[in-house]
Amino acid sequence: xxxxxxxxxxxxxxxxxxxxxxxxxxxxxxxxxxxxxxxxxxxxxxxxxxxxxxxxxxxxxxxxxxxxxxxxxxxxxxxxxxxxxxxxxxxxxxxxxxxxxxxxxxxxxxxxxxxxxxxxxxxxxxxxxxxxxxxxxxxxxxxxxxxxxxxxxxxxxxxxxxxxxxxxxxxxxxxxxxxxxxxxxxxxxxxxxxxxxxxxxxxxxxxxxxxx
Amino acid sequence: xxxxxxxxxxxxxxxxxxxxxxxxxxxxxxxxxxxxxxxxxxxxxxxxxxxxxxxxxxxxxxxxxxxxxxxxxxxxxxxxxxxxxxxxxxxxxxxxxxxxxxxxxxxxxxxxxxxxxxxxxxxxxxxxxxxxxxxxxxxxxxxxxxxxxxxxxxxxxxxxxxxxxxxxxxxxxxxxxxxxxxxxxxxxxxxxxxxxxxxxxxxxxxxxxxxxxxxxxxxxxxxxxxxxxxxxxxxxxxxxxxxxxxxxxxxxxxxxxxxxxxxxxxxxx
Ligand SMILES: [Cu+2]
Numbered sequence: 001x002x003x004x005x006x007x008x009x010x011x012x013x014x015x016x017x018x019x020x021x022x023x024x025x026x027x028x029x030x031x032x033x034x035x036x037x038x039x040x041x042x043x044x045x046x047x048x049x050x051x052x053x054x055x056x057x058x059x060x061x062x063x064x065x066x067x068x069x070x071x072x073x074x075x076x077x078x079x080x081x082x083x084x085x086x087x088x089x090x091x092x093x094x095x096x097x098x099x100x101x102x103x104x105x106x107x108x109x110x111x112x113x114x115x116x117x118x119x120x121x122x123x124x125x126x127x128x129x130x131x132x133x134x135x136x137x138x139x140x141x142x143x144x145x146x147x148x149x150x151x152x153x154x155x156x157x158x159x160x161x162x163x164x165x166x167x168x169x170x171x172x173x174x175x176x177x178x179x180x181x182x183x184x185x186x187x188x189x190x191x192x193x194x195x196x197x198x199x200x201x202x203x204x205x206x207x208x209x210x211x212x
Numbered sequence: 213x214x215x216x217x218x219x220x221x222x223x224x225x226x227x228x229x230x231x232x233x234x235x236x237x238x239x240x241x242x243x244x245x246x247x248x249x250x251x252x253x254x255x256x257x258x259x260x261x262x263x264x265x266x267x268x269x270x271x272x273x274x275x276x277x278x279x280x281x282x283x284x285x286x287x288x289x290x291x292x293x294x295x296x297x298x299x300x301x302x303x304x305x306x307x308x309x310x311x312x313x314x315x316x317x318x319x320x321x322x323x324x325x326x327x328x329x330x331x332x333x334x335x336x337x338x339x340x341x342x343x344x345x346x347x348x349x350x351x352x353x354x355x356x357x358x359x360x361x362x363x364x365x366x367x368x369x370x371x372x373x374x375x376x377x378x379x380x381x382x383x384x385x386x387x388x389x390x391x392x393x394x395x396x397x398x399x400x401x402x403x404x405x406x407x408x409x410x411x412x413x414x415x416x417x418x419x420x421x422x423x424x425x426x427x428x429x430x431x432x433x434x435x436x437x438x439x440x441x442x443x444x445x446x447x448x449x450x451x452x453x454x455x456x457x458x459x460x461x462x463x464x465x466x467x468x469x470x471x472x473x474x475x476x477x478x479x480x481x
Contacts, residue, residue: 051301091435160333160415160462161302165434167416169261175417175436196432 047186049075054161055187059154061119064131064147071187078190078210079115079183080203083155083164085122086134087172094196095178096138102180103144105204110211116145119158121166121174123149162189185210247273247475248399255355255365258450259418269355274348275472277390277401278409279339281312282324284331287339289316294335303334307465325389327407330465336410340473347412348474350457354450357404359397367447372404376449379405387468404449407470414457 049056054071061069082099084092099116106114118134120126126134131147134140140147150158159166166176180193182203190206252271288295288309295315299308309330313319322328331339333347340346360369379385391401403409417434444450460466 053302056300057302088435091432095435156412157334163415163461165415165417165458167413167418169264169436173436175261175434177417178432178435194433 049186050188052189053187054158054183054189057157057161059150059157061148061150061154062128064128064135064142066128069146069148074115074117074183075187076185077113077115078185078207079117079187080207081117081119081162081181081183083119083121083159083162083166083176083179085120085172085174085176086126086130087122088174091178091196095180098193098197098200099180100138102200102203102207105200106207110204110208111144113211114144114207116140118145118147119155120147120149121155121159121168121176122172123152123155125172163192182206246276248276249273249477250352250356250398251364253355253364255358257351257354258367258444258447259454260444261418267351267355269352271477272348272352273475273477274352274356274398274400275345275474276395276399278327278407278470278472279336280325280390281318281322281328284328284339285316285318285324287342291338291342294338299335301463303463304332305463305465308332308335310465311467323389325391326387327390327402327470329387329407329468329470331410331470332465333410333414333460333462336471337412339471343473345473345475347410347471350411350413350416352474353403353409353411354453356396356398356400357450357453359400361394361396364397367450373449376404380452407468408453408456408466410469410471411457414460415462418454 049072055075057071059071061071063069080099080102082095084095086092096118099118103111103114103116118131120131126147126149128149131149135142135145135147158164162179162181164177164179166174169175178195180203182190182192184190184206191202193200193203250269250272252269254266254268256265257267292298292315293300296309296312297315307330309328311321311330313321318324337347358365358367360366360372363369366372388406390406393402393406395401396403417436460469
């Protein structure tokens with residue numbers, strides 16, 4: 001099935017070259033960000049955020065204790081982000097484990113300065129109570145980890161900024177990208193892990209660089 | 213048979229009166245002559261997840277035409293944050309409105325009545341929200357795109373398909389003005405063969421194609437049902453739309469990618 005559609009796409013794009021079909025495909029593999037902040041020194045607290053910073057989206061989020069959460073409060077910390085949902089029976093538990101692998105790969109100093117965000121696709125099921133319970137079940141240290149929910153509209157915005165694909169396919173059931181994102185201390189997408197149980201060394205190396 | 217356009221404007225009037233009474237208190241109904249009311253329904257989509265062979269669409273309203281340069285110009289004048297030199301790179305790439313003469317000036321390469329293009333998803337969404345509307349969902353857009361001139365559900369109508377295929381093959385045609393083509397069953401113009409259109413969930417995880425499949429063995433890119441679906445690969449024009457959407461990111465702008473807005477209507481209207 002996959003190779004069949006892939007072949008067909010190659011055919012269609014080839015036959016469509018220079019015609020009225022737009023060709024963003026060449027750009028689809030471009031890096032998702034202007035990644036010029038790699039391993040830069042920690043930013044000053046009052047430095048303006050760059051144009052591509054995810055931290056300045058101004059979206060109202062709510063954390064696992066029901067309190068308002070502003071992404072701008074993450075400025076200065078490298079942040080690992082996963083979009084997930086609590087009742088997922090498929091890959092989400094594995095993805096949370098992968099984020100924990102990133103956490104475990106860090107030096108104690110870097111770990112203390114890094115933030116870990118889990119943002120749910122399913123705010124109607126993942127209430128603050130549910131998110132708190134999930135954090136407890138997974139032994140997440142809430143001094144570093146934050147579980148967030150927001151309005152459906154803002155969840156779509158956030159996913160789009162990160163390049164996460166998702167759809168709600170039924171009540172309490174979603175299909176979505178397996179994608180973990182590293183934001184640099186200014187909130188710019190630095191790198192992403194796609195798939196499951198991928199090597200976390202690159203994430204760890206960059207985080208160590210930001211927090212040195 | 214009642215012509216679709218007249219039928220839907222009658223419905224629209226009652227929809228507006230009803231919603232004015234319920235949603236906006238005593239205020240007079242806003243004139244919205246360019247919206248068409250779309251009856252709810254069900255269809256068998258191009259892309260089907262196992263066990264979910266049909267998609268249900270609730271009644272909604274949709275712009276009869278794609279948004280024009282003129283309307284988008286009014287929007288950026290009122291909302292300078294969406295002007296070419298002010299927009300955040302997070303929300304639009306460097307080609308955003310590149311064919312316009314300036315921040316708030318169309319110039320010779322952008323006629324007022326052409327569809328606005330080179331707009332990002334974020335910008336399209338902001339435009340619709342500024343009108344109290346929203347982008348249509350992929351399911352809504354695909355639902356109305358199945359209509360021919362006479363039938364609400366004729367996805368393989370030979371005349372429409374021929375027109376779309378001819379469009380694919382027309383090298384770098386300049387954009388016609390909106391509304392030049394005949395309306396479909398719902399009274400909608402230019403769904404096909406003028407511009408591609410943004411939808412709210414263009415980045416749904418319903419994957420019909422995957423150019424990154426060859427990156428390496430064993431990379432599970434999706435959680436859940438995405439990989440269990442089946443696409444109707446014989447429906448070439450629908451395939452092109454899905455494949456195109458999946459190649460986009462929210463900040464991308466493309467020479468022939470525009471949009472139109474949708475609106476909710478109360479049930480029963
Ligand atoms: Cu999942």
